[in-house]
Structures are given as structure tokens and as C-alpha cells.
Amino acid sequence: MKENNNYHMDVEAFRKYGKQVIDWLADYYDNIEKYPVLSQVVPGEIRNSLPDHPPAEGESFDDILKDVSDIILNGITHWQSPNFYAYFPANTSGPSILGELLSAGFGVQGMLWSTSPACTELETHVMDWLAEALQLPEKFYSNSTGGGVIEDSASSAALCALLAARERVTNTRSADFHKKMEKCTVYISSQTHSSLKKACIIAGISDDNIRYISVDKNYSMNSEELSSKIGQDRHDGFIPMFVCATVGTTSSLAVDPVLEIGDICCAEKIWLHIDAAMAGTAAVCPEYRYLLDGIELADSFSFNPHKWMFTNFDCNCFYAADKNELIKALTVNPEYLKNKYSDASEVIDYRDWQVSLGRRFRSLKLWFVIRYYGLKGIRHHIRKHIEITQQLTALIKKNTDFQVLSPVSLNLICFRHRKSNDFNKKLLDELNKSGKIFMSHTVLDGKYYIRLCVGQTNTEMSHVANAWNLIEETAESLES
Amino acid sequence: MKENNNYHMDVEAFRKYGKQVIDWLADYYDNIEKYPVLSQVVPGEIRNSLPDHPPAEGESFDDILKDVSDIILNGITHWQSPNFYAYFPANTSGPSILGELLSAGFGVQGMLWSTSPACTELETHVMDWLAEALQLPEKFYSNSTGGGVIEDSASSAALCALLAARERVTNTRSADFHKKMEKCTVYISSQTHSSLKKACIIAGISDDNIRYISVDKNYSMNSEELSSKIGQDRHDGFIPMFVCATVGTTSSLAVDPVLEIGDICCAEKIWLHIDAAMAGTAAVCPEYRYLLDGIELADSFSFNPHKWMFTNFDCNCFYAADKNELIKALTVNPEYLKNKYSDASEVIDYRDWQVSLGRRFRSLKLWFVIRYYGLKGIRHHIRKHIEITQQLTALIKKNTDFQVLSPVSLNLICFRHRKSNDFNKKLLDELNKSGKIFMSHTVLDGKYYIRLCVGQTNTEMSHVANAWNLIEETAESLES
Numbered sequence: 001m002k003e004n005n006n007y008h009m010d011v012e013a014f015r016k017y018g019k020q021v022i023d024w025l026a027d028y029y030d031n032i033e034k035y036p037v038l039s040q041v042v043p044g045e046i047r048n049s050l051p052d053h054p055p056a057e058g059e060s061f062d063d064i065l066k067d068v069s070d071i072i073l074n075g076i077t078h079w080q081s082p083n084f085y086a087y088f089p090a091n092t093s094g095p096s097i098l099g100e101l102l103s104a105g106f107g108v109q110g111m112l113w114s115t116s117p118a119c120t121e122l123e124t125h126v127m128d129w130l131a132e133a134l135q136l137p138e139k140f141y142s143n144s145t146g147g148g149v150i151e152d153s154a155s156s157a158a159l160c161a162l163l164a165a166r167e168r169v170t171n172t173r174s175a176d177f178h179k180k181m182e183k184c185t186v187y188i189s190s191q192t193h194s195s196l197k198k199a200c201i202i203a204g205i206s207d208d209n210i211r212y213i214s215v216d217k218n219y220s221m222n223s224e225e226l227s228s229k230i231g232q233d234r235h236d237g238f239i240p241m242f243v244c245a246t247v248g249t250t251s252s253l254a255v256d257p258v259l260e261i262g263d264i265c266c267a268e269k270i271w272l273h274i275d276a277a278m279a280g281t282a283a284v285c286p287e288y289r290y291l292l293d294g295i296e297l298a299d300s301f302s303f304n305p306h307k308w309m310f311t312n313f314d315c316n317c318f319y320a321a322d323k324n325e326l327i328k329a330l331t332v333n334p335e336y337l338k339n340k341y342s343d344a345s346e347v348i349d350y351r352d353w354q355v356s357l358g359r360r361f362r363s364l365k366l367w368f369v370i371r372y373y374g375l376k377g378i379r380h381h382i383r384k385h386i387e388i389t390q391q392l393t394a395l396i397k398k399n400t401d402f403q404v405l406s407p408v409s410l411n412l413i414c415f416r417h418r419k420s421n422d423f424n425k426k427l428l429d430e431l432n433k434s435g436k437i438f439m440s441h442t443v444l445d446g447k448y449y450i451r452l453c454v455g456q457t458n459t460e461m462s463h464v465a466n467a468w469n470l471i472e473e474t475a476e477s478l479e480s
Numbered sequence: 481m482k483e484n485n486n487y488h489m490d491v492e493a494f495r496k497y498g499k500q501v502i503d504w505l506a507d508y509y510d511n512i513e514k515y516p517v518l519s520q521v522v523p524g525e526i527r528n529s530l531p532d533h534p535p536a537e538g539e540s541f542d543d544i545l546k547d548v549s550d551i552i553l554n555g556i557t558h559w560q561s562p563n564f565y566a567y568f569p570a571n572t573s574g575p576s577i578l579g580e581l582l583s584a585g586f587g588v589q590g591m592l593w594s595t596s597p598a599c600t601e602l603e604t605h606v607m608d609w610l611a612e613a614l615q616l617p618e619k620f621y622s623n624s625t626g627g628g629v630i631e632d633s634a635s636s637a638a639l640c641a642l643l644a645a646r647e648r649v650t651n652t653r654s655a656d657f658h659k660k661m662e663k664c665t666v667y668i669s670s671q672t673h674s675s676l677k678k679a680c681i682i683a684g685i686s687d688d689n690i691r692y693i694s695v696d697k698n699y700s701m702n703s704e705e706l707s708s709k710i711g712q713d714r715h716d717g718f719i720p721m722f723v724c725a726t727v728g729t730t731s732s733l734a735v736d737p738v739l740e741i742g743d744i745c746c747a748e749k750i751w752l753h754i755d756a757a758m759a760g761t762a763a764v765c766p767e768y769r770y771l772l773d774g775i776e777l778a779d780s781f782s783f784n785p786h787k788w789m790f791t792n793f794d795c796n797c798f799y800a801a802d803k804n805e806l807i808k809a810l811t812v813n814p815e816y817l818k819n820k821y822s823d824a825s826e827v828i829d830y831r832d833w834q835v836s837l838g839r840r841f842r843s844l845k846l847w848f849v850i851r852y853y854g855l856k857g858i859r860h861h862i863r864k865h866i867e868i869t870q871q872l873t874a875l876i877k878k879n880t881d882f883q884v885l886s887p888v889s890l891n892l893i894c895f896r897h898r899k900s901n902d903f904n905k906k907l908l909d910e911l912n913k914s915g916k917i918f919m920s921h922t923v924l925d926g927k928y929y930i931r932l933c934v935g936q937t938n939t940e941m942s943h944v945a946n947a948w949n950l951i952e953e954t955a956e957s958l959e960s
Contacts, residue, residue: 007853007856007857007860007861008857009573009574009575009852011506011509011510012506013574014502014505014506014509014574014577014578015502015503015506017574017578018499018502018505018506018574018577018578018581019498019499019502021578021581021582022494022495022498022499022502022581023495024582025494025498025581025582025585026491026492026494026495026498028585028586029491029494029585030491038594039596039597039598041597041598043593043597043821043826043827044601045597045601046597046598046601046602046605047601047604047605050602050605053609053612054609054610054612054613054850054854054855055850055851055854055855056854056855056856057854057856057857058851058852058853058854058856058857059851059852059854061575061578061852063851064575064847064848064851064852068582071598072598072602072844073598074598075596075597075598075599075601075602076586076588076596076598076599077588077594077595077596077597078588079586079587079588079589079595079596080585080586080587087589087595087816090587090588090589090838091587092584092585092587093489094489094493094494094497094498095489095541095544096584097494097498097581097584097585097587098494098497098498098501098541100580100581100584101498101501101502101505101577101580101581101584102501102504102505102548104572104576104577104580104581104792105505105508105509105560105572105577106508106556106559106560107559107560107570107571107572107577107792107793108556108557108558108559108570109559109567109570109793113523114518114557115557115559115567116519116555116556116557116559117519117521117523117525117526117555117557118519118521118526118551118552118553118554118555118556119555119556121524121525121526121527121555122526122530122552122555124527125526125527125530129533129534130534132533132534133534152632152836152838153836153837153838155835155836155837155838156835156836159682159835163681163682166684172681172684172686173681173686173687174686174687174688175686175688177662177684177686178658178659178661178662178684178686179658179662181658181684182657182658182659193814194812194813194814194817194837195812195836195837197812198810198812198835198837201643201652201653201809201810201812202639202643202682202683202835203682203683203684204646204652204657204658204661204683204684206652206653206654206655206657206658207653207654208654208655250814250816251815251816306838312584312587313587313589313838313840314838314840329681330678330681332674332675332677332678332681333674334673334674334730335731335921335922335923336567336730336731336920336921336922336931337674341523346523347523355635355636355639355678355682355835356632356633356635356636356675357633357635357674357675357678358570358632358633358635358786358793358794360793360794364552367544368544370534370535371535371538371539371543371544372489372538372539372541372544373487373538374534374535374536374537374538374539375534375535375536376487376536376537376538377487377488377538380487381487440816441815441816442815442816443815451816
């Protein structure tokens, strides 16, 4: 093993190794379809290939990069393979990767405006650009009552929304906080993402105060039940505090009736958060903007460019209609962070919009993506993914051994073989073990469904057609 | 403006632009001392240079990179300049930047072991390596009761620790949760980082239940007062739940008496969290390992390689002595994430160790840093920073116009001119406006101190000597 004892990577070494890593990644993308999509290692396999102890002496960069190829690569599940259809995508793109690289190079902290003004101002600017692209109501723009911020994930966005809602009806820092809190209730559906339940746990909403509203046959929240539960809770002395409506549920991309839910929340002055983690991106296309109908009634909204907008994780876009409600819930202001711009309230300090103090320059990658693709380019890819999904749906429907869950929304298909749940489970397992594609599953009304979500940046119809051939062949071989 | 209408960055374009960005960053580091350390822009200046609307058509990568140079750079406060001495550092290095680049390129999710086994296993492995480097007690190793995880920040680590502590004494998901919670008390000192107070707000600990323990003349927590407050609280029917001891406070790098605090917490079965955000790194050097004396009595511990270990933000290393306590506080397990390895409890699923569901492949950059430098290289840089700080202390002490806060701990100097607080404030402002150095401030016992922290990877004695000359000259010119 070649040692590196200079304790330093100087600029010329960085230039050299940096270009090696760029080449490594370019080659990786060139060859990505040759690797099994789902890593085939067993637990412990990667660790067993690594030395037990940290090196005392520095090692050469070549050796490190070689181990990425020889060891790490085996343990990668290739989320950026065009044959990845599991969960929701976490797609990325060249412009995003290079934006993240620049951000790592700058290595700035964006906790305050003053700790790197460009970090804050570019973020505000890009969030306003996206507000325009999504045709969001005026209140979500930074020059209005509200504004946008980049969070690490939809989980964090939901937590921040919940904390602001909690602050609206209780005063967290007051002595009678718990007296009020034990009366506060939260409304989600059986299809709401698990991060909402986690946010409740973190914020101290006990299970007894979470109301799970039932869903209709399309797995959308039953707004009449929501209304009646809220009424019952008021009658029983509870304080209805927070509703989460989902635009594109995780299991089946169901869309809750936001307009109806919004009317209820406005009348009751309950915080309405809209979680549009993946599907929200589709609203960049005018023909899918209807997905956000009712958003003018919401207090907060988030979607993830790191899912379906070619921007690598982490990049969640979170909008609040009243920034002061958010800040009131999350601010602390120690002496060592005081500065004249913050004191004069002339600037945005995003530390008060999130859980942590520190923050990266995440808007850079988003800016790179929006500029490199332009809105037309982004729409082009979104429309392509939806078109592919519809073509695949038609293929599946031709095979009477399979059932497709209707309606097929945007870029997600839930389907199953007509045989038992166990058969479908086995089918999915076989397919994933093949390494040729990777899909995941869900259970709806007791039925096991295979979920196929089309969202990786480079997925084309040819990939999906191959996937379908493989699915049909594998099902046949399991049947025989 | 050159348009880019192909809606795609193919592999060859990525190769080309990627190398341009590497060259751009190499040039940036070559020239970094030419830029004003603290950005000199005024609020709105960056935004005013950007187009009001997102581009409809894609733009060329050259145009985007040109705007980084022409617009963004003006709004950067150069955290990676060797003349940056403000706050705590957020230092980085070539190996870390390239590790982050690879992580962005892979674009994997590490929420479950199965979603990319290498992401989880490398993280566990590197956390064990660091446990060894820091000589942590056995219980923090992954093959013991506990284990380590990478969080985004010490804020998040503290929140997770607090939630686990809350779960230990209450059952968050039970109906009588609030009855217990209104009795739970948290103990921090007046010098504890503000993120602890924020964690309390988020977790629903009201202000009335936070006990601020006073500090001694060195700004370390008064453990006798801690003991007596806990006793009084028990007597009054409260449930003492959580203590945070700090190794290296933000204002002055004071170290709380962890051994004494640990004895109290063990006797009382109170969760002890150690926040060693910056100073923890020093314990990699055997001669500074004493800083962590008493850690064997702690339930959790965190430090930030993204502060002082050449690894770019975000990279907080968080250890829990009992992983099950952490998981119990943070787990939710929806159908769509179930898989055979998780179900068999054969693997670690780090989503249950943090607030969010999604997570990046952050161990890659840390692995790159540890391997490229080796422990010897890391120690070399830490020792160099501490040595420089001691040399600077000697310089300042020679000038009788200035006072240095004693003792000077590790790499942070708090000093002030003997004149008024206003004079010091003006002095700091003048120095930062010069663009030649950037420092921050704190207030201790009513006195305004300038804080100078030596921690950027490339800071040498020559930089610090120049800084001191500038400080002396500026003070003289302000006096005259």
C-alpha cells in the first residue's frame, strides 16, 4: 500500500484527483446498466472487506479510489440506474452533481444571511422561481407574508410545519403548554407518509391524539369524515391543530381532495400542510397544475426536487404562507450569532426556518438544474416519464394474468399477478434478485401490489419494455 | 445567451464540464486569499443581479459557471480561507470534497440497509474506526449495546438524544404522556449551545422545565449546583430527564466537569449527553484525550468532523450507548419499507437513528479523509492549529492594551482591548470590513470579547501573525 505522508492535498493534487473522480463517475454512468440494480451482497459483506482499524499513515488517493471500485460498488443499490423503479426515485443529473461539487468546494455555512449572503439570497431567489413555475399563490413568495426554504427532506418540512401549527395554538415556552398540548389533535389519512407520524412523535403529539381519517376507493382522504371528526373533537374539548393533505401518496400516488380539506381547515383555522413530495414536481407542467388546486387554502406546502426534478438529495422545497409563524416556532438567538443585519431584520436567516443551526449551500445545485434544463427541459423529462408509464400500463393491461390498480396516476403503477399475495411476493423477490430491475411493494386492502415508479432521469421506453418482458417471463417460469 | 435545447447532459458533456468545475475550484483555492473573507455585499445585492424569472430554455453550462464567478462569488463569505477565524470553523479538504462528489454521483438513499448496503456498512465501520481513534468506551461500538451514526449536525444529534431520554421516562405514544412530560426537567448551563434549547422547544419541553445551571469562573458547569437542583426537583415531584455536558463551549471552549456530572447522572439514572461539537476532534491526539474523561458515564456523545476534521458539512458523529433506546424513540415502520433483512433484525436501518427518513452517503467523505490523512495526518493538523493558537496567545499577551481570557483552550482565543465594549465592537467591525480577516464575538460577564478560532485546514502561523499585526494596527488607528 502506497503511503501518503505529506498530510496535505495541495491544489495541483486536487486538480489531478478531482479529474480522476469525474472520469470515474462518467465511466460509472456509462456502465451503470451492467451492475445489478439491487445490490446482491449479504449483511456484513462490505464490512468484512474493510480493515478493522483506521490507518495510522495516510494512503494514496489511487488506493482509495480503487477500493471504491473493488469494494464499495458491490454494496451499491443503483438508484441512478434507468432500471431502478423502487420506492420513489431520488433522481439526479449532471448539472446537479456539479452544483453539489461546487457547494462542497465553497464549504460555506448558510445559517445566517451574513455567514454567506449568496447562500441565502440564491436560495430565496430559486424558491421564488419555483413558486412561479408551480403557479403558487402570492402568499408563498418571499416578498409576501411567506416564503420558501430548502429543507433536507419532506420529513423535516412536515416537522417544521407541525411545530409552527403547535405554536399557533399553544405557546411552547409557556407553563401551561402541556395542558393545551394534551388537547391538540392531528389529522392524517391511513395513506399519509410515515414521516408525519414520526413528526408527531418528535413534537410530542401522543398516538391518542392522531386521528387517522379513512380513504375512499381511490385511497384519497375522506373529507366528510375529516369534517365530522373535527366537529366531534371540538365538541369533546380537543383543539384540532393540524391536517396533512397528500398530493401523491407513497403507496399509490393518490391525491387527497385539497380544495375540500382546505375549506374545512380555513373555516376551523387549522393548519393545513400539503405533502406533495414526489408528485408536486408534475405541477411544473401546466396540464398537471390541477394537482395543486386548493393550495391557496394551505398554510404550508412541500415537494422534493430530490425525488423527481433531477436534483440530488437533499433538496426539499418547503413553503410557508406566513414566515413569522414558522420563525416564532423555531427561533433561538444566542449572543455569538448576533449581527447588525439580523438585528435590523433586513435579511432572512434560514436557521430560524429549520431544525438544525448549520446548513449547506443547497440552492446551488437547484439553480444549476433549473438553468441547464430550463423549464422546458424539466417539463420534457416529466412528460416523458408519465408517457412511458401510460404505455407500460397499456402493456400490462393486455396480459389478463395481471391486474393494474386504477387509476394509474402520473408515473407510478401498482400491479399484481392474479395469484396469491405470496406469489406476488415471490415474483418481486425473483425479479429483484435478477439484478436487472428493482421494484418495491405495498399492501392495499390486504392485497400485495408490486410498485413500479418511473422517475430516474435516463429511463426510456426501451427500459420499461424490457422490464415488462422480464416480469412476464419470470411470472410464467414461477407458474410452471 | 447560448441556449441548450437538448434537455440532457450526456456522459461526455459531464466529463467535460466536471473537469471545468474541478479546475474552477482549484483556481478558487489558489486565489482564495485575494477575496474579502467576509462578503462585502449589502442585502439584496446578489438577488438584484439575478433574472426575475426562471429560464424557459436551457442555458449553456459555460454561462452558468460564468455567473458563479461574476455574481455568486461576491456573496460568498470564505469559510475555507485560511484567514477565516469566526464562529467555529467548518473546515474541509480535497479528499472530503471528492468524497462528497462521489456521493452525489452515486445518488443513493441510505434509509435502510437494503437501499444501499455499502452506505450503511461503511458508515458503521467508519464510526467504529473513530470510536477507536477517540478511545471511546466499548459500549459505543456497533458490536456492543450501542453504536454510531452520522447526523447532519450537532443540533440534530442533541435532539435525537433528548428524544431518547424522553422515551426513557415517558412513553411518547401513551395517553398519559403529557401528564409525565410536564414534570420532566432538562439541565444545561448558561454556556450550553443554543441548539439544546431549540431541541427542548421541538421536543415539547417548556421553558419552565429547563434548568440553567450556573458556571464557575472558567465557564464550566457548576456540578454541585446541578446536583442540588436535581435533588430539589425530585423533592418537588419533577422527573429529572436529561443533562447536556459540553466539551468546548461555543463562547470560550470551556469544558464541563464530565466525570462529576456523569456520577450524578448515573446515580440518578438521568440521560447524559456530551456535546463536543468542535473540541471532540482534539481527542484523536492522545495528549488531549483527557477532554473526554468521564465519557464512560454518558448515554450519548457527539462531535463534528465537519468543524475541525477536514470533512465538509454535514457530518456530525453521534454515538449512543444503547441503540435500542434511540430506535425505540424514533422508529416507524410502514409497509412500503418492509424487507426481509430489516424484518430479521440482521442489519442496521439508520432511518431509525435520525429525524428524517432519507439520508445521503455521508460516510464516503469521512472515509476519504481518514484514509488520505491517516490518523497521523489528522493529528498533525490538529496539533498545528493548537500550536499556532498558543503562539498567537503569547503575541497578544505582549501587548498590554489587550486582555486574553484565561485559560486559552485548544484553538480558540477570546480577547479584548482594555477599552470599552463599544470600542471592541468597533474594532471587530473595522477588521471584518477590511476583508483581510473575519472573526466573531461573544459576551461573557457583560464583557464583549473578540473570538478568534484557528481551524481552517490551511491556516499557518504566517496567517495568524498577519492577523495580529492587522489587529494591533487597526486598534491603534481607532485610538488616535
